[in-house]
Amino acid sequence: MDFMIRAATPEDCKDISRMIMELAVYENMPDQVKISHEGYTVIGYALFFYTYSTWKGRSVYMEDLYVMPEFRGEFPGKGVGTALMSKVAQVGKEQQCVRLQFSVLNWNTPSLDFYKAKGAQDLTDSEGWHVLRFDGEALDKLAQMAPKN
């Protein structure tokens, strides 16, 4: 199978929003998606942005990596997921990033195995990092406590 990795354009929005929902279904949390749309021709996507580590400097964070089920798996040297993730790493390195981070659900062993086989470290296992979040009322309440100055 031949495929091309390219930056998204506004015309891709339909395909991307469809796959955002497919990814959420895969992660068993479809109810959490609060945006919508419909369509096709694009078969996968990686969404990333830059973050900053006060210890190491600029980093790239891969928020989503998704490939439609029928296009998953490793064709010889042709895996779509690997190609997408490699492209994020390449773009990140060009932008002086010293690391690529992302989050994976602990029951998602196919993905965990895939990433680890490529050399990723699980920082929750090795160093004990937990992800915490304020949202909804807890976030509102916290914001209201801010000093006025």
Place this chain on the structure above:
Amino acid sequence: MDFMIRAATPEDCKDISRMIMELAVYENMPDQVKISHEGYTVIGYALFFYTYSTWKGRSVYMEDLYVMPEFRGEFPGKGVGTALMSKVAQVGKEQQCVRLQFSVLNWNTPSLDFYKAKGAQDLTDSEGWHVLRFDGEALDKLAQMAPKN
């Protein structure tokens, strides 16, 4: 004790870099800090940036929250850490963020208790999110696998 929460300026760099090292010492990973400096008058800092969730929209990520040991603890309505974090939440809400996220080490129970008491959820415990990372040679190798197009 009186204190003020304000945006950092270039003049704060000495204080901030000192506290970045103090935070790394607290987190038992001082060797990981690859930047340096020395100084004083500023007693804490919060470093944050914006991220994006394809499920929920704009989010704010608090990379670091640090208060010097002698200024920790809850003065009545005057906790420095709470004030710093609340300010991040307030600024985030003003920028239409629907959540505030950050990472905490699992052995750091004083901090975990502090955040949970304010209403934060531990997503690693509740949903199973693990943090993964490529860096060093693994990142180089990954970037080199990117398709040429």
